Amino acid sequence: MxxxxxxxxxxxxxxxxxxxxxxxxxxxxxxxxxxxNPYHTLMTELHEVAGGRVEEDAVRVELSRMFHRTDVNVIIxxxxxxxxxxxxxxxxxxxxxxxxxxxxxxxxPAYFGVKGVKEYGFSLWSLDDAVEIRRHIIDMFERASKTTSVEERAKLLTFVVAGAGFTGVETAGELAEFRKELCYKYNIDEKEVRVILVEALDRILTTLNERLVSKAKYYINKLNIELRTNSPIVEVMEDKILLKGGDEINTRTLIWTCGVQxxxxxxxxxxxxxxxxxxxxxxxxxxxxxxxxxxxxxxxxxxxxxxxxxxxxxxxxxxxxxxxxxxxxxxxxxxxxKFKSNYHGFMVSIGSRYCVATLMGRDLTGFLAMAAKHLVNMHYLFGIGGLLLIWDYFKHHFMDIKDNKSMVGGHFADKTPTFWLVPLRLYIGVLWLLEGIGKVKDGWLNPNNIFIVATSNVSGASQAADAATQASQVATQVVPLLKQPPELYTQFMHIFVEPFAYIFQVMVVLGELGIGLALIGGLFTTLASLASIFLCFNFILSAMAGKEILWYIFGAIPLMGGAGRAFGLDYYVIPWFYRLWEKTFRGKMNFKLKKRGIYEKA
Incomplete structure (x- = not known):
């Protein structure tokens, strides 16, 4: 059994x-x-949701998506x-x-007996916590924009993060960047907004060495985050925080990250x-x-x-x-x-563009550290869900971000309205269609005319070059970019293509006609654009194409960005395909339980 x-x-x-x-x-x-919950939470990225850098979907992975191709029975x-x-x-x-x-x-979260923390503070230990914090911060800015009381406005615009460990530093960094966006939205001077990082110890990020701590402090200061060490919190009230020694911070926002149990x-x-x-x-x-x-x-x-x-x-x-x-x-x-730990390092981001890390015994800072953090996250996602989760991560952290909040700024995030690409799509589609029709007229569908490989007894590169020259003369009378195909390409053609030369030749013609019709109709435009690029490189390597073909390659690149969704069939087909994908490939969980024994699927 x-x-x-x-x-x-x-x-x-x-x-x-x-x-x-x-x-x-x-x-x-x-x-x-x-x-x-029906989802797995990327706990290490919750600060990004709290600080408005990404939406909830960026840190939530549906269990159905992770296990639908396994024999694991998921019970909610x-x-x-x-x-x-x-x-x-x-x-x-x-x-x-x-x-x-x-x-x-x-x-x-561990509250260490500090009075008022649970009643008046926020923890950051679940997706719901992160969403609640983000909503609260936005509400504070909205209320501050409407109040006429200077004292109340100062309380509303003061945000305190308790605990300068990894979570605390990362959360403070996100709030510092979120500040700029919300100040613009609610017409508030950034100088009015305070982000304060409070630590009971005399040192932040105790796991890291002094060099990395120094780098982290420098960037914390650069983001205008007030850092207070040796400042344990002794009591939290609705509108203020009491520190050991008698100091007070007037605020309506405390995010508690001081430890776990x-x-x-x-x-x-x-x-x-x-x-x-x-x-x-x-x-x-x-x-x-x-x-x-x-x-x-x-x-x-x-x-x-x-x-x-x-x-x-x-x-x-x-x-x-x-x-x-x-x-x-x-x-x-x-x-x-037996269990034996083998830790590879630690990394902490401070906002969306800066990170300090120790990885495999080496210290990393700045761009390289942030890149390592993203790679580690993607490596984990690949392990639990494959390439699709990596693609989702890339979209959430680079393509869908706002206000340039990524390590590469907004270079992947700026979107071009797809209707501007319609003339380009139609033009390249017509060119491919005319190429295909031209080859049909030139006899490419006649089995007695073989243009893609040589049929004489001459062998080697000269054989391929003769074939290429003949093809180019028949087809377009162009000067090839390559005088002759590379030797490796020639060998590949000789072994794999030449025995089926006519079939491959027909596939080329049908490919050109298909790409042309697909681009004109706006159907599966991304796949048609990729096929266009592939076919172009094939013609270049076979020494059959001149510099004019480069136009097809560079024109196809922007078309891969959904050019068929404006005045094209992709407008209707892609949403239908996504719905089919959800049902077929992501799978659906069934959570009915067995009345005796353990449980069964309905």
């Missing part, structure tokens, strides 16, 4: 574990992933209790049985706990109380060199790998492996 493996929580570790279990076990186990439900003796998870509506359980319930749900599970509300595990990532229960990510507590493993993404991924591999080893009767 197949083992039932339940992964509780679709955080970084939960997604990684479910993917690995599905890959290795296939039909040997039934794998279930349970989460209260909120677990309220776990009975470890009976091996059951309980929600308000259902009961789920398991043979192996991976707990990945994450962490939550294990999820409060863990304290209800009757498991042995480690420090800061985290569940104690052994070196195999098993709960010390139940050998079939594994604990990963922020909620797990294991000490290395007398220090608890850090609550970071790499820890979540590496503990997930160990837990999944050990469940597989247990099922297959193999030896388990």
């Amino acid at each position: 197949a083992q039932k493996i339940v992964v509780l929580g679709a955080g970084y570790g939960g997604v990684r574990a479910a993917k690995l279990l599905n890959k290795k076990l296939k039909k040997k186990a039934e794998i279930y992933l349970i989460d209260k 439900d909120e677990i309220t209790d776990i009975n470890f003796n009976e091996r059951k998870l309980v929600s308000n509506n259902s009961v789920y049985e398991y043979d192996y359980l991976i707990i990945n319930i994450g962490s939550e 294990g999820s409060s749900f863990a304290s209800k599970l009757n498991l042995t706990m480690g420090k800061r509300g985290r569940i104690l595990t052994n070196e195999y990532m098993q709960s010390v109380d139940h050998k079939n229960v594994y604990v990963i990510g922020d909620i797990s507590y294991l000490e290395e060199n007398n220090v608890g493993i850090p609550q970071i993404v790499e820890t979540a991924l590496q503990t997930a790998d160990v837990a999944a591999k050990n469940i597989i080893a247990d099922i297959e009767g193999k030896e388990k492996e």
Whole structure:
């Protein structure tokens, strides 16, 4: 009988574990992933949503999109209790049985007993938190633009971020950039708006070395962020913050990023706990109380060199790998492996254009550090969802951004209205259509006339050159860009094309006619433009094309930007195709639950 493996929580570790279990076990186990949300959140990018750089979709990955091509059963439900003796998870509506359980319930903000933080402050620990913060900030600017009270206006336009760790510094950087956009929108002088970063310790970004901290401080100052170290917050009120020593900051906005602790749900599970509300595990990532229960990510507590493993993404991924591999080893009767951390580095962005990082033992700053951060994010997304998620990430962070808030400014974000491209699309389409018709008239569809390769007994480059010369004389009487095809291209043609020369020749003619008609009709314009470029390079390499063909290449490049969506069939076809894609390729989840045993798909 197949083992039932339940992964509780679709955080970084939960997604990684479910993917690995599905890959290795296939039909040997039934794998279930349970989460209260139908999406996976990119927690490290929440500050970008809070600061208005990107929309919610940029940090939300639908579970249906990640798992529809796997055997993982995704269940959307909120677990309220776990009975470890009976091996059951309980929600308000259902009961789920398991043979192996991976707990990945994450962490939550730690308030350290500071009075008023929960009542009057904002945390940044979920997508809902990030959206709420963004709405609040916009509301503060709107209210400030209408108030006549100087004192109230100052409170509304003062934004405090508590905690100068990675999340705090990144959030402050986003707010500093968001300030400019909102000041323009609400006609407020930027000098009136204060962004204050408050840290209880005497040093920011304690994980990084002094050189990187110094660089970070320089850029924080450049963004006009007020930095206050040695300033622990002792109380938070509705309209002010009290600091140790008696200082006050009048504000209606506090974003608390001062630390995390294990999820409060863990304290209800009757498991042995480690420090800061985290569940104690052994070196195999098993709960010390139940050998079939594994604990990963922020909620797990294991000490290395007398220090608890850090609550970071790499820890979540590496503990997930160990837990999944050990469940597989247990099922297959193999030896388990112990957890040993292998951290590759840390990186913190300060706004959209600057970053400091230590990666593989090397310090990076500025453009290179920001590029590394984006590459790391895309590498992760490729692992959980492939190229489509990378494309989505690129669109969100480079093509759809506002106010040039990316490491390359707005060079990818500026859009050209597609109707300006209609004359170019029609012109290039007509040229391809005339090329195809011309080849038909010149006999390219006659099997006795072969132009794309030589048919004589002469071999080598001279043979191909003769064929090219003959073709160019028959076709357009142009001077080829290349005197003769490259040797590698000639060999390719000799081996793969020459035996089917007539078929390839017909394909060239039909290709030209098809590209022409597609561009004229505005149907699948991007694919037609790519085909146009490919065909042009093929003609150049075969020494059949003159410099005139370059016009086709450079003209096709702007047409790839959706030129068929204005006065073309793509206006109707592409939306229909996207709907079909959603249904067919992204898949749809079914979340009906089984009444007995565990659960079933309807």
